[in-house]
Amino acid sequence: MAATVTEPSQLEAPVLSGTDHVELYVGNARQAAYHYRNAFGFDVIAYAGPETGVRDRASYVLQQGKVRLVLTAPLQPEGAIAEHVALHGDGVKSIALRTADAAAAYRAATARGARGVQEPARVEDEHGVLTFASVATYGDTVHTFVERDEYAGVHWPGYREDARVGGGVGLRFIDHTVGNVEKGRMDDWVSFYSEVFGFNVFQEFDEKDIATQYSALRSKVTRDPNTMITFPINEPYVGIKRSQIQEYLDYYRGSGVQHIALHTDDIVSTIGDMKQRGVEFLTAPDAYYDALGPRADGIDEDLDRLRALNILLDRDDDGYLLQIFTRPVADRPTLFFEVIQRKGCKGFGKGNFKALFEAIEREQAARGNL
Numbered sequence: 001m002a003a004t005v006t007e008p009s010q011l012e013a014p015v016l017s018g019t020d021h022v023e024l025y026v027g028n029a030r031q032a033a034y035h036y037r038n039a040f041g042f043d044v045i046a047y048a049g050p051e052t053g054v055r056d057r058a059s060y061v062l063q064q065g066k067v068r069l070v071l072t073a074p075l076q077p078e079g080a081i082a083e084h085v086a087l088h089g090d091g092v093k094s095i096a097l098r099t100a101d102a103a104a105a106y107r108a109a110t111a112r113g114a115r116g117v118q119e120p121a122r123v124e125d126e127h128g129v130l131t132f133a134s135v136a137t138y139g140d141t142v143h144t145f146v147e148r149d150e151y152a153g154v155h156w157p158g159y160r161e162d163a164r165v166g167g168g169v170g171l172r173f174i175d176h177t178v179g180n181v182e183k184g185r186m187d188d189w190v191s192f193y194s195e196v197f198g199f200n201v202f203q204e205f206d207e208k209d210i211a212t213q214y215s216a217l218r219s220k221v222t223r224d225p226n227t228m229i230t231f232p233i234n235e236p237y238v239g240i241k242r243s244q245i246q247e248y249l250d251y252y253r254g255s256g257v258q259h260i261a262l263h264t265d266d267i268v269s270t271i272g273d274m275k276q277r278g279v280e281f282l283t284a285p286d287a288y289y290d291a292l293g294p295r296a297d298g299i300d301e302d303l304d305r306l307r308a309l310n311i312l313l314d315r316d317d318d319g320y321l322l323q324i325f326t327r328p329v330a331d332r333p334t335l336f337f338e339v340i341q342r343k344g345c346k347g348f349g350k351g352n353f354k355a356l357f358e359a360i361e362r363e364q365a366a367r368g369n370l
Ligand code: FE2
Pocket: 176, 178, 259, 261, 338, 348
């Protein structure tokens, strides 16, 4: 008898075609939706809750460019959503990934070492069928595989269409989504993305690159072979004082998403708009701009305008990038957003880490956590 046995680990990695959406569990989704609509310019495009027959939660779907956020709040103290919010505060529950075959992606991911959270399930309404499944990643965060080729509705069966315009500030797509994990666990999670998802590890910095006087971190970047999904992973490195990553871990009560970087084609306009709408960003000292020197040579933007908006600049051999970081979006010093514009540079602002961390540490010190 010549049975051919395929080892599960030989299954090809899940085939992914980008980020479908990011779902946050929050304490008050209605107010969060108001915030992301009015401050970040997102359109509210769909809603699910008691009015649509959902009893335990309210969810708002927000869209700008290709960026889709789902904000979900519990309607009762029992259950996974309320527990998540109680433990972590507002934070990212799911980074949902688009695929042409959610069941195959789930089989492949679990065979290659991921823990299954939700078996493949089909949901349907008058707009068609959507199939999804999910697997665990760091902390309580999951990746949901979303197969929506047969679904023509605006988001998901059970949601009703909404059309509240946010106006947009030029945010186009997710550039990268960063996870913070416990000290000593970065390499495990980098291996997870490499072994389970077939991602490449293509750049890395260590404590020497990203050290300030007091605290530091280590970071590696993982990216899918089609270069549409980028997940840097950070871990704290112990300096004289508490690492900003450790502060995150302490307040989030474990690993989770640290920041979501949103791409714009015109950061000066985007940030001008966002500031007018009330978004608070980390500031960079004047000394940062004075010290830029030749790094600022030949840029298209007016350096004084960048300085006025606190936009940071970094370079590599291929070009430069402009970036800025919001303050944490809720009261716990956990999740924040980055806005980034790339002009050739493929990095993540390594040259800005020191300037940025000094700015973060000023805030950390103000909270008494440094
Ligand atoms: Fe980033």
